[in-house]
Amino acid sequence: MWKHREEAPRSTSGSGSVPPPLQPAMFPGEFDRTQGELPPVKDAPVSVGKSIVIKGELSGDEDLTIEGRVEGTIELRNHVLTIGSNGHVEAKVVAKSIVVLGRVTGNLTATEKVDIREEGSVEGDIMAPRVAIADGAEFRGSVDMQRKAPAPSMDQGVGSLTLDAKVPLPTMTAGNGEVARV
Numbered sequence: 001m002w003k004h005r006e007e008a009p010r011s012t013s014g015s016g017s018v019p020p021p022l023q024p025a026m027f028p029g030e031f032d033r034t035q036g037e038l039p040p041v042k043d044a045p046v047s048v049g050k051s052i053v054i055k056g057e058l059s060g061d062e063d064l065t066i067e068g069r070v071e072g073t074i075e076l077r078n079h080v081l082t083i084g085s086n087g088h089v090e091a092k093v094v095a096k097s098i099v100v101l102g103r104v105t106g107n108l109t110a111t112e113k114v115d116i117r118e119e120g121s122v123e124g125d126i127m128a129p130r131v132a133i134a135d136g137a138e139f140r141g142s143v144d145m146q147r148k149a150p151a152p153s154m155d156q157g158v159g160s161l162t163l164d165a166k167v168p169l170p171t172m173t174a175g176n177g178e179v180a181r182v
Helices: none
Strands: 046-048 053-060 063-064 069-083 088-100 103-105 108-116 120-125 129-132 139-140 172-173 177-182
Touching: 108 120
Parallel strands: 046 063, 053 069, 063 069, 069 088, 088 103, 088 108, 103 120, 108 129, 120 139
Antiparallel strands: 172 177
């Protein structure tokens, strides 16, 4: 759509003035190239659309929704990854939280939670402290729900507890006054 700039009234004297060029109409939030400045960036949700295919490594520092296809690895360590109902992911995934509405083939690792909704499908292993699988969802793989272990101290091995304490053994006194060890 083109909008005509307002023109000054033309003189009837035939002075041969040239009309100004046509200018495109501006839509709300559209960038005006004549101003030379970018508009402020708003925190809009980021998504991979239905027709988009990504092969390789995908990483970022914001929440992401995938409605298209991603093959490779996805790493959003401090953010939420949502695989939408049209999304198909064949990848190793690491995120703070993962919500599956579409299909995932690959291992999922979340620091907070993996949530497979009723139309979601996951084929792969899940490692997260919290896992929710809705009635009707499909899942094939293993689940490891161990919380992050505290760092072992110098006296302990990883995953074990070793105590070295000296406890006095109980004693009994015999009728003749001698001490007997039990």
